[in-house]
Amino acid sequence: MGARKKTTKKKAASGKKTSVRKKAMGKKTVKVKSSGAAVDRTKEDLRKVALDSIQSVATEVYRTGSTGGLPQLTMPQRNLANVTYDKKTGYFEMKGNLKTRTLDVNSVKTFAQTLRLMALAKDMVGQEDFATKREAYYVSKNWGDAKFNEQRESDTVLDDIEGMFSVHEVTRETLRFMPEEHGGSVVGALTVIDRDPETLDPIRSDCAAMGSGAYTVPSSVDHLGFETQADFVLAIETGGMFQRLNHHRYWRTANCILVEMGGVPTRATRRFVRRLSDDLKLPVYVFVDCDPYGMCNIYRTLKVGSGSAAHVNRNFCVPKATYLGVTPQDIEDFGLHDATHPLQPVDVKRAKDALKNDPFFQAHPKWKKAIKQMLKMGVRAEQQAFAKWGLNFVIDEYLPRKMRDPKKFLP
Amino acid sequence: MAGFLLAQDLEIDADRRQTQQRQTGPPETRPEQVAARTKHLTAEQMAKAQKEISVSEFFAKNRHLLGFDNPRKSLLTTIKEAVDNSLDACEEGGILPDLTIEIHQIEEDRFRVVIEDNGPGIVRAQIPNIFGKLLYGSKFHSRRQSRGQQGIGISAAGLYGQMTTGKGPTIISKTKRSKAHHFQIQLDSSKNKPVITKDEELAEWHQKQGTRFEIGLEAHYKRGLRSADDYIKQTAVSNPHARISYLAPGMQEARVYERAVKDVPERADEIKPHPYGVELGELMKMLRATNSRWLSGFLQEEFCRVGPKVAKEIIKTAGLSERSYPSRIAREEADSLYRAIQKTKISAPPTTCLSPIGEELIREGLMKECDADFYAVATRPPSVYRGNPFQIEVGIAWSRPGEERLDVDAKGHISKTRKKRGTYDTENLLGNADDPVRLLRFANRVPLLSQQSGCGFTKSVLATAWKNYGLSQSRGALPVGSAVILIHMASVWVPFTSEAKEAIAPYPEILKEVKLALQEAGRKLGMHIRKGKKVASEFQKRNYIEQYLPHVGIGLQEILGISDEDRFELVETLQEAMETSRKI
Incomplete structure (x- = not known):
């Protein structure tokens, strides 16, 4: 987390012959890649940095306020206009536009809430406790007038705090605020090595041995270790498609890891896939609906991060991911015309917005072409549309045909 | 205007009837016979029933025209007429008005009303006429701003009281120089003449000068809108220079409306009529009555805002000669003169005749x-x-x-x-x-x-x-x-x-x-309301500051561990800084 210096275990590349799992299909030499926990700065370090940052922000507010000035809080702007994209770095980077919140009548409530949440964070860092965003919202109920009325309000303030401290390389998690959301589901040729929170004994979870269920990505993934023989990772938008592929053991036939994102992937899911991509050097392919939401929200966020959380994108995105489908061209190629729906006005707006404002799409002519093609066709197609040709057409025909040439995937 | 027309109509009516009587002469047939044959009358029979009506008689039948339609309103009108007269008198005399108004309930529907002022008083000889003769007064013919206009009001009140109770008004009046006189009068409505029933000189009166008018009448006293109370209250608003003491039934003691200023309003000047305001009939009357011997002089003397230049222009437009005899014009070319006046540009009348409240x-x-x-x-x-x-x-x-x-x-x-x-x-x-x-x-x-x-x-x-x-x-x-x-x-x-x-x-x-x-x-x-809204919303915003600012202090205290004292001081300093940074 934060500005963690990662030590990717190079030894994984050399490959261990004594593979625990040998189920992989024949001919290839079985290579087991593995990765230990991503090593963070030491806990003490993090605590100190967090406490110092909180202290210094509060001290500045106090100093200004007690000398008759109007205190200010400074934080990065959290929107697409404040990010840049460079193919080489591969993710959205903040441009450094700052917003300043000066204490006045319009900001006094948020100002107070920000300081009180900072106080809560200080408490939790000191006592090694944590609060989910929902819990933080309920803690505020004890603040009288300053309480939050909806969790949306407290989430915004938390995001602001996170942005404010990102300058000091302190993340939300370091401040001990945990997301409520859990990550996506994972099945396939992967063993996850976690540890018991109390005894710290390692726990091995074989994602190929989940039966009809799946392994769930925890909210924090940096302590996990991995072992795998898989060839690639397939990130899937919908639970329905994930279940179909799992049921028919596609991961076994294709020797891959399946990750269900369930819409826009959570930070934990992004981080999890990122680690599979970075630490295990696995290619990541993304399989989503052919519509502006699938492309511009789900895929874009997985690949380069989001505009509103640009300060954490560096670690919470998968720059090497590529777009398997469904592409607008697939609609043509696989004869899905009569299985499409017309684009709604909101879809059109989203697509045009992406072309106009999203630095990622602007940097990739192929994407521009694809989106323009979709707009021209005026239709969208879901992953499930292949069922038109038979329920398992997607397994038997679509995915194998696409997998023949991953280089053609959209960037 | 209506008052003017009324008076004129009555005059004209009376003229016509006299003329008719002269022309028709004595009747030749016995009216009873004609009446028996048919219900229709001949001109001669009609003539028998035609006779002069006095203004008082006319009023007795049409008292609603003067505001005596019902008992409640009659009470109000009586007070109103007396108060108007008192205030007018004080103003003309340059005296700060000090009025006493009392309404006493005698029986269920019988009241006695007393209005007393500290005005200049009325000379003895005029008292009966002013209070006992309708259309008698100083204000009707004058072009000067005053409350009363026609000279009907107070005598009408007296007549109404007499009609409903059988007793006319009682008046005490004292001028600075004379002794106080006490009059009781009855109004002879057919002759429109006062009948004096009591006329005595008082040796002592509690005021140096002033007039007291007292009348019993059938009335109804009610509070609320359009009541006598309402009238007095509003009079106090429009006459802040007057002190009014008011006692009505049900009150323990008199309600006193103190004066707010000590200056008597300036007495308005009297002005000559303005040419635009004169109608043809009146113009002819003026032409007949004038002492001027030539037309130009007539225009300049009888009207305001007419100088030699304007007079010349009017006369030229009318196609007349400046040397014409006014009385000759009245007969022949008055109409063209009238039209010429309307066509000529004449400056507005002087405004010294007006006395605004200010x-x-x-x-x-x-x-x-x-x-x-x-x-x-x-x-x-x-x-x-x-x-x-x-x-x-x-x-x-x-x-x-x-x-x-x-x-x-x-x-x-x-x-x-x-x-x-x-x-x-x-x-x-x-x-x-x-x-x-x-x-x-x-x-x-x-x-x-x-x-x-x-x-x-x-x-x-x-x-x-x-x-x-x-x-x-x-x-x-x-x-x-x-x-x-x-x-x-x-x-x-x-x-x-x-x-x-x-x-x-x-x-x-x-x-x-x-x-x-x-x-x-x-x-x-509008400016004030808008500003008020701004102040109100600003007030609300400041409440908002007061509501949340302490939490800034609490948050900082929890992080920095400062003392309660420091926290209070911080919040106070912040509040001061925030409020002074806001403009209203």
Whole structure:
């Protein structure tokens, strides 16, 4: 987390012959890649940095306020206009536009809430406790007038705090605020090595041995270790498609890891896939609906991060991911015309917005072409549309045909 | 005008009847026979029934024309006429009015009304005529601003009292030089002449000078709108220089309306008629009656605003000679002269004949009698309708809805205080915030209580777009708000719609002036309301600061571990900094 210096275990590349799992299909030499926990700065370090940052922000507010000035809080702007994209770095980077919140009548409530949440964070860092965003919202109920009325309000303030401290390389998690959301589901040729929170004994979870269920990505993934023989990772938008592929053991036939994102992937899911991509050097392919939401929200966020959380994108995105489908061209190629729906006005707006404002799409002519093609066709197609040709057409025909040439995937 | 017509009509009627009688001569047939044959009458029979009617007789039958339609209104009109006369007299005499008004209930429907003033008094010989003869007075022929106009009012009140109780008025009057005289008179309505039943000289009277009018009458006393109470209250508003002591049935002691200013209003000048205001008939009469020997001189002497140049122009337009004899013109070319006058550009009449209340006094009057948050006053320059100069003044008193008042001090702090409310509920001119505004109409300082909807003033109020000035208003209705709108017209001749002097005739010139004045005062009100809204919202914002700022302190205390004392000090410093950074 934060500005963690990662030590990717190079030894994984050399490959261990004594593979625990040998189920992989024949001919290839079985290579087991593995990765230990991503090593963070030491806990003490993090605590100190967090406490110092909180202290210094509060001290500045106090100093200004007690000398008759109007205190200010400074934080990065959290929107697409404040990010840049460079193919080489591969993710959205903040441009450094700052917003300043000066204490006045319009900001006094948020100002107070920000300081009180900072106080809560200080408490939790000191006592090694944590609060989910929902819990933080309920803690505020004890603040009288300053309480939050909806969790949306407290989430915004938390995001602001996170942005404010990102300058000091302190993340939300370091401040001990945990997301409520859990990550996506994972099945396939992967063993996850976690540890018991109390005894710290390692726990091995074989994602190929989940039966009809799946392994769930925890909210924090940096302590996990991995072992795998898989060839690639397939990130899937919908639970329905994930279940179909799992049921028919596609991961076994294709020797891959399946990750269900369930819409826009959570930070934990992004981080999890990122680690599979970075630490295990696995290619990541993304399989989503052919519509502006699938492309511009789900895929874009997985690949380069989001505009509103640009300060954490560096670690919470998968720059090497590529777009398997469904592409607008697939609609043509696989004869899905009569299985499409017309684009709604909101879809059109989203697509045009992406072309106009999203630095990622602007940097990739192929994407521009694809989106323009979709707009021209005026239709969208879901992953499930292949069922038109038979329920398992997607397994038997679509995915194998696409997998023949991953280089053609959209960037 | 109606009063003028009434008087003229009666004269003309009487003339005609005499003429008819002369022409027809004695009847030749026995009327009974004719009547037996047919129900129709011959001219000769009709002539028998034709005779002169006195003004008093006419009034006795048509008393509603003068505001004596019912017992409640009769009480009001009686008081009104007496108070008008008293205030006029004091003003003419340059005396600060000190009025005592008493209403005593004798029986269920019998009242005794006493009005006493400290005016110059009336000389003995005039007392019976002034109080006992209708259409007798000094004001009818004068072109000067005064409350009374026709010389009907007070004697009509006396006549009404006599008709309902059998007893005429009692008058005590004392001038500075003479002794006080005590009169009791009866009115002979067929001859329109006073009959003196008592005439004595008092050795002692409690005032140095003044007049006391006392009359018993059938009446009904009621409080509330359009009551005698209401009239006195409004009179106090429009006459802040008068001190009025008022005692009505049910009151423990007299309610005293103290004066707010110590200057008697300046006495208005009397003016000659303006050429535009004279009609053909009157012009002919003036031509006949004048002492001038040539036309140009006549125009210059009898009218205001006519100099040699204007006179020459009129005469040239009329195609007459400057040397013409006025009495010859009256017979032959009066019409062309009349038309020429209308075509010639003549400057407006002088306005020294007007005595407006004045912005300062309107404000004083309103502040004295209604406790509002804001007062706006506007005065129009004098204008002219039908050759009569007039001037419109408007005052608005406005109270913020709610029980509290917000004040901003010099340092920009806002404080909240509860409003003081008068102890006299019925006297509170300000209504609720969701009621229509209270409209106070005045003509020459006299409150107009009835016929609000038929009044030209009301038309102008309705035609003004009050939404622009912060008051809500539905189409064709009075604006809504806890406010009083005062409209005053000062004029040498106020165009009432009836003898009861209750409503102003809607001359376009008057409507326009009233509207302009309302707009001017309205703009001031609108500015205030908008600013008030700003202060109110600012107050709310400051409350907001007060509500949340302590949490800034708590948050900092929890992080930095500062003492409670430091925290309080910080919050105080922050609040000061935030409030001074805001402008109101």
